[in-house]
Amino acid sequence: MKITRFEDPVGHISYGCLHADGSTTLVDGDPLHSPVDTGKPANVAKLLAPIEPVDILCIGLNYAKHAEEGGKPCPEHPVLFMKTTSAVQNPGDPVVLPRTLRSDRVDYECELVVVIGRDCKNATEEDALGYVAGYTCGNDISARDWQSMWGGGQFCRGKTFDTFAPMGPCLVTPDELTDPNNLAIKTTLNDQVMQDWTTADMIFSVPKLIAFLSGSTTLRAGTVIFTGTPHGVGFARQPPVWLQPGDTVSVEIEGIGVLTNPVVEEEV
Numbered sequence: 001m002k003i004t005r006f007e008d009p010v011g012h013i014s015y016g017c018l019h020a021d022g023s024t025t026l027v028d029g030d031p032l033h034s035p036v037d038t039g040k041p042a043n044v045a046k047l048l049a050p051i052e053p054v055d056i057l058c059i060g061l062n063y064a065k066h067a068e069e070g071g072k073p074c075p076e077h078p079v080l081f082m083k084t085t086s087a088v089q090n091p092g093d094p095v096v097l098p099r100t101l102r103s104d105r106v107d108y109e110c111e112l113v114v115v116i117g118r119d120c121k122n123a124t125e126e127d128a129l130g131y132v133a134g135y136t137c138g139n140d141i142s143a144r145d146w147q148s149m150w151g152g153g154q155f156c157r158g159k160t161f162d163t164f165a166p167m168g169p170c171l172v173t174p175d176e177l178t179d180p181n182n183l184a185i186k187t188t189l190n191d192q193v194m195q196d197w198t199t200a201d202m203i204f205s206v207p208k209l210i211a212f213l214s215g216s217t218t219l220r221a222g223t224v225i226f227t228g229t230p231h232g233v234g235f236a237r238q239p240p241v242w243l244q245p246g247d248t249v250s251v252e253i254e255g256i257g258v259l260t261n262p263v264v265e266e267e268v
């Protein structure tokens with residue numbers, strides 16, 4: 001099932017089931033556990049990020065070619081950082097280039113996002129996917145200057161500005177997306193393909209990540225995991241490519257769909 005979260009014309013938030021013909025019907029029940037397609041037509045006024053996360057965990061350097069293009073060795077253990085939940089942005093809504101705390105080096109990163117459906121502690125690789133409610137597209141927007149020059153060696157600052165965690169367009173349940181580690185994934189900036197790879201190339205697979213993360217931390221239902229980006233990011237290009245006002249950036253993942261966001265400047 002492809003689950004969407006949306007506002008109706010009076011601002012009421014509901015969950016829907018997206019069908020191949022583009023229509024949406026209302027979903028009943030808890031979308032993270034046992035969503036039920038009611039078959040009743042949904043009145044979608046505004047598409048939202050498919051989930052309001054309780055925590056946003058992010059993995060860095062999870063593709064060898066991306067580590068290489070950044071001059072970094074492949075990590076021995078998954079590299080963890082976090083984003084605040086206020087960074088979440090809806091599909092179609094703008095990524096805002098910071099001007100108060102200015103950054104002129106804002107970059108894109110296509111990522112497969114895993115959504116945890118029930119509390120998870122000490123999962124094994126074998127039972128890890130049983131905790132998954134579904135998968136969606138994410139863009140790990142990154143201010144490289146605040147990440148690498150002014151972040152004191154911490155990733156968080158450069159990764160957690162408002163609007164730096166777009167997610168969508170829908171949540172695909174595991175019965176429909178059975179293997180998260182065999183999906184084409186790409187970023188398109190305006191009409192140019194910037195990243196074009198496969199989740200089969202993750203250093204740490206999705207089950208490994210869930211087992212590793214839950215070994216120390218209870219992954220509560222509603223936790224999302226950004227699983228890392230492949231090569232082709234803007235900072236590693238010659239000359240570097242930074243997001244500009246007026247740009248349109250899209251992340252597309254096989255079996256999920258396309259997450260598109262315009263880029264604007266913060267009004268100060």
Ligand SMILES: NC(=O)N[C@@H](O)C(=O)O
Pocket residue numbers: 059060061062063066070109140142227228229
């Ligand atoms: N360079 C960098 O920040 N990369 C990470 O976000 C990643 O996804 O690997």
